[in-house]
Amino acid sequence: MKKIFFVIVFAFFALALNAQIKSANLQASGLTCSMCSNSIFKSLKKVSFVESVESDVEASTFKIIFKSNENVDPDALQKAVTDAGFSIAKLTFVLSINQVDLKEKTPIEIDQKLFYFINTQNKVLNGQIELRLLDKGFVSPKEYKKIKSKLYSNGEKRVFNVDMNI
Amino acid sequence: MKTLILFICLLLATHSKAQELFTYTEPASNIPAHVLSTRLMSSFFKEKDGSGTNIHFMPEIRYGISGKWMLQTQAFVSNRNGNLYTEGGGLYMQYKFLNNDDVKRHFRMALMGRASYNRADIHQEEIEIVGHNTGYEFGVIATQLLHKVAISSMLSHEQAFDNGKKYEFPNTQANNAMNYTLSFGKLMLPRKYTSYNQTNLNLMCEFLGQRLHNNGKSYLDIAPSIQFIIKSRARIDMGYRHQLYSTMERSAPNGFIFRVEYNFYNVLKKK
Numbered sequence: 001m002k003k004i005f006f007v008i009v010f011a012f013f014a015l016a017l018n019a020q021i022k023s024a025n026l027q028a029s030g031l032t033c034s035m036c037s038n039s040i041f042k043s044l045k046k047v048s049f050v051e052s053v054e055s056d057v058e059a060s061t062f063k064i065i066f067k068s069n070e071n072v073d074p075d076a077l078q079k080a081v082t083d084a085g086f087s088i089a090k091l092t093f094v095l096s097i098n099q100v101d102l103k104e105k106t107p108i109e110i111d112q113k114l115f116y117f118i119n120t121q122n123k124v125l126n127g128q129i130e131l132r133l134l135d136k137g138f139v140s141p142k143e144y145k146k147i148k149s150k151l152y153s154n155g156e157k158r159v160f161n162v163d164m165n166i
Numbered sequence: 167m168k169t170l171i172l173f174i175c176l177l178l179a180t181h182s183k184a185q186e187l188f189t190y191t192e193p194a195s196n197i198p199a200h201v202l203s204t205r206l207m208s209s210f211f212k213e214k215d216g217s218g219t220n221i222h223f224m225p226e227i228r229y230g231i232s233g234k235w236m237l238q239t240q241a242f243v244s245n246r247n248g249n250l251y252t253e254g255g256g257l258y259m260q261y262k263f264l265n266n267d268d269v270k271r272h273f274r275m276a277l278m279g280r281a282s283y284n285r286a287d288i289h290q291e292e293i294e295i296v297g298h299n300t301g302y303e304f305g306v307i308a309t310q311l312l313h314k315v316a317i318s319s320m321l322s323h324e325q326a327f328d329n330g331k332k333y334e335f336p337n338t339q340a341n342n343a344m345n346y347t348l349s350f351g352k353l354m355l356p357r358k359y360t361s362y363n364q365t366n367l368n369l370m371c372e373f374l375g376q377r378l379h380n381n382g383k384s385y386l387d388i389a390p391s392i393q394f395i396i397k398s399r400a401r402i403d404m405g406y407r408h409q410l411y412s413t414m415e416r417s418a419p420n421g422f423i424f425r426v427e428y429n430f431y432n433v434l435k436k437k
Contacts, residue, residue: 027269029267029268029269029270029271029272030265030267030268030271030272030311031270031272031311032185032270032311032313032314032353033185033187033353033366033395034359034362034364034366034395034398035187035366035395035398035399035401035429037359037362037398038362038398038399039198039201039431041362042431042432043198043199043200043431043432046432046435055362057359057360057361057362058358058359058360060269060270082233083198083199083200083230083232083233084198084199084233085195085196085197085198085199085230085233085262086267087265087267089267089268089269140267140268140269141266142268
């Protein structure tokens with residue numbers, strides 16, 4: 001029993017240590033003016049696991065640094081943007097990842113969420129990588145329509161689809 | 167004067183790249199969730215019978231309940247009968263039901279509803295539940311943003327009742343109307359954004375019309391305005407409203423409005 005417990009704890013730490021989401025780059029859509037951009041900025045800053053936000057008003061982009069050792073929830077970021085009255089056009093996560101074996105049709109778990117890799121071949125991920133989220137609400141509606149049929153879903157767990165072709 | 171305003175408006179409409187925080191109308195975009203917006207609107211309209219200037223003050227509080235729902239409450243203060251007098255108040259709600267966003271552009275639609283109480287005398291055929299009549303209004307708004315240009319339109323039905331117990335709505339007048347607006351706005355400055363501290367300059371031109379049911383009387387106004395957005399959280403509007411034509415009795419159709427607005431973020435937000 002004790003052994004199993006240690007194995008589980010070890011597995012958990014191994015996963016947690018193997019991949020960590022450090023930061024995100026978010027492009028918002030539906031706005032031009034600085035007042036609109038400021039609303040998104042204030043809304044993102046209030047998200048519990050966000051450490052800091054830097055914005056580029058002209059490009060409607062936001063660089064978000066996350067607090068270390070806190071779970072990053074993409075849905076909370078999406079809600080922050082829609083609450084401000086706008087949408088996400090593009091969201092990418094910058095991860096530091098340590099020797100994770102990527103296999104087709106097999107998700108990897110990061111921050112207790114499952115990530116499926118789309119259009120990616122089997123390989124070992126190592127170092128700093130950037131992933132683009134492809135699910136509804138994280139890309140433009142036009143783009144979502146195009147890729148919809150390729151995406152995975154899971155009835156029980158929140159699943160995210162990502163690619164590395166940024 | 168009229169030709170000049172019309173010219174500026176046409177110039178804006180054709181060259182237009184605009185912003186949508188209109189001075190005289192609401193866009194289909196709501197204020198963000200958990201933003202508390204405080205406003206003071208003052209208007210100065212010249213009385214047609216030469217009795218002076220009709221001054222109104224309207225303090226307002228707006229709150230974004232969610233990304234889709236917005237609530238607004240305002241009070242109506244006026245000098246129409248000598249001293250400043252609180253004539254009533256109003257409640258406004260807006261629900262955004264369509265939101266198509268793309269980078270630097272959007273198309274949005276919203277439903278709006280307003281209910282107002284006013285206890286001042288009824289002195290004109292025009293129905294205006296913001297500051298003159300007791301009544302309600304409901305309608306639909308559509309707004310298109312194309313980079314620096316915004317175009318917005320509203321269509322609504324407005325119904326007036328008696329003003330308090332003292333002033334019955336005259337049964338010789340039409341007590342309901344259709345309102346229609348068309349607004350253009352353009353972001354003029356800054357040419358390129360570098361920070362939230364830059365002052366934004368927006369130019370706007372709006373057309374505001376009403377048609378009374380039953381008797382078919384109508385008016386159309388043109389309303390150019392200039393707007394400053396300061397530190398991306400405060401706003402100053404200055405506008406002039408001018409009657410293009412009217413077949414109904416209006417006591418003070420031409421005049422200026424000034425508005426100041428300040429926004430507080432993340433108010434009443436659960437952690």
